[in-house]
Amino acid sequence: MRLKTAILDSLAEEIVKYKVYPSDNEVEEVAEALVSSHPCLKEPGSATGYGGWKVSLKYKLANYRRKLKRLGCPEVELNSLTNKPVDKCTPAYGVKKPRRAQVNYCPTYPSGESAETLEKIRENLLLDVRKRNNEDTLAAMMEKTFAHRRQEVIRDAPLIADYKTRWPALFCVRELTAEFKRITTVSLLSKFFSKLDAHSSKLMRVSGKKGGVQG
Known part of the structure; x- marks a missing residue:
């Protein structure tokens, strides 16, 4: 039991470095990778061999988020029940998560600021x-x-x-x-121009079909 707790603690600590609210599929991928890398942890009698790990990891992450809230983590605080409508006050309702590429989704205040x-x-x-x-x-x-x-x-x-x-x-x-x-953490103009270069030939063809002088 101590070994399992230590494993779950380590996994949860590593996961929240990337996402505080991982999706169900992402948690499953972690559980699957765990037993794949360490076959001795595979659960006997389980259809997948990692179903119990997945459930335990989800509970561990929920507990970890409660600790983060006590420490003042803004992303967890914004998703707390106190910030949800009274008629929809459930943990699963309207969870606000970072979209793709949003590295600094909900940063903490600078030191000494409020x-x-x-x-x-x-x-x-x-x-x-x-x-x-x-x-x-x-x-x-x-x-x-x-x-x-x-x-x-x-x-x-x-x-x-x-x-x-x-x-x-x-x-x-x-x-x-x-x-x-x-x-x-990405330069907007560099990203824009790189994507523009990647599609420039298609844009030229579309422009050519419309007639007029290119350039």
Whole structure:
């Protein structure tokens, strides 16, 4: 029993480095990989040999998330029952998870900062965005308030118009590309141009069929 607990603890700790809320299929893949790598752990009498491991791992992850919530993990806090509608207050309802490539889905606040201090910086941004030749100052403030924006997007899902009113500094090329990189760790322009190059021949053919001068 101690060995099984140690294995489950290690697996859960490793999984949450990548996803706090893995899907059912992903948990099954981990359980399958476990018994595949260590045949001695295969469950006798089980159709798959890892069904019990899968169930135990799901319970272990649920317990691990409770620990993360006590430690103030924002992604777990946003998915807690206290943040769900009263008539749909179940753990499985509306779980907010990162989409593909969202590496920094729900980051924690910078050390020494809180929702209140970051909101104050946001209010100052509304004034600083009107100043000329202020790009570097804006960039530093936008970097610092990144976690505040992400939690706002995930928790409230605001309309674009409302979001633009609250964060006008975000809606320029420099800050949009910076925000994309903060979330995905990928350069937006490099990604865009690489995809454009990959499809350039098809785009040229489509353009040629429509007539006119290419270029």
